[in-house]
Amino acid sequence: MKSPWRICTLGAAAVIVATLGTACSSAAPAAAPAPAPDVNHIVQQGTVRVCSTGDYRPFTYRDPQGQWSGIDIDMAQDMAKRLGVKLDVVPTTWGTMMKDLGTRCDMAMGGITVTLDRAKQALYSTPYLRDGKAAIVRCADSSKYRTLADIDRPGVRVVVNPDGTNADFDKANIHHASIVNYPDNNTIFGQVVANKADAMFTDASEIRYETKANPQLCGESIDHPFTFEQKAYLIPQSDPALQQWVDQWLNIAQNDGTYAAISQKWTGQVIGAT
Known part of the structure; x- marks a missing residue:
């Protein structure tokens, strides 16, 4: 004969398990991480937001009236045209650029030097200009x-x-x-x-x-700089699809005369990445 105390204990345990199961099943499921924005998101929103400091000629300049100009502003306009979207240039600073990237803007352009420190925090496009x-x-x-x-x-x-x-x-x-x-x-x-x-x-x-x-x-020492540097465009780490698209666009722009014409316009010569 089974002990009544054992039956009671088993019954209580079953109630506890059932209660826990009910509680677990009624809990809200964990929220899935938000999908990272990509080039398709930019096309859908109809605007590409480009952060730029506006203080680094000949790459980027914002005049007192708020008008933008420079090599990378012209390049950004060409990029937006090929994406089929509008260009929104977002003012930033060298000190806040990394924080603004991926929040206030989709990418950053404007004479940005490739550095290992920035590469820890963001993706770079293929370099388009050699400097020092x-x-x-x-x-x-x-x-x-x-x-x-x-x-x-x-x-x-x-x-x-x-x-x-x-x-x-x-x-x-x-x-x-x-x-x-x-x-x-x-x-x-x-x-x-x-x-x-x-x-x-x-x-x-x-x-x-x-x-x-x-x-x-x-x-x-402008013909033999003290350092080796390259310029490229910054893209959020979460957006490798945009990086891939930008690299393909740059490749085309560098081979169909687009970049050469813009470089010649602003520097008087075509300055490449090598």
């Missing part, structure tokens, strides 16, 4: 500043815009000269012209543009 850090100085003083060692001396003032690769270069290479932070990248070259700074390190492509626009400024 060089120096820009007053032509009247160019004989004094031929090399990096000539500039990195006590008493020399090196002006830099914070948060970008120029600042990274200065931090790594300037040990004796004074570094002067200047936050407005649109007017920073005026600091050299006005003798408030002696030199600035930036990309050779930007130096070519600035020295063409201002005969008081001269470039040093």
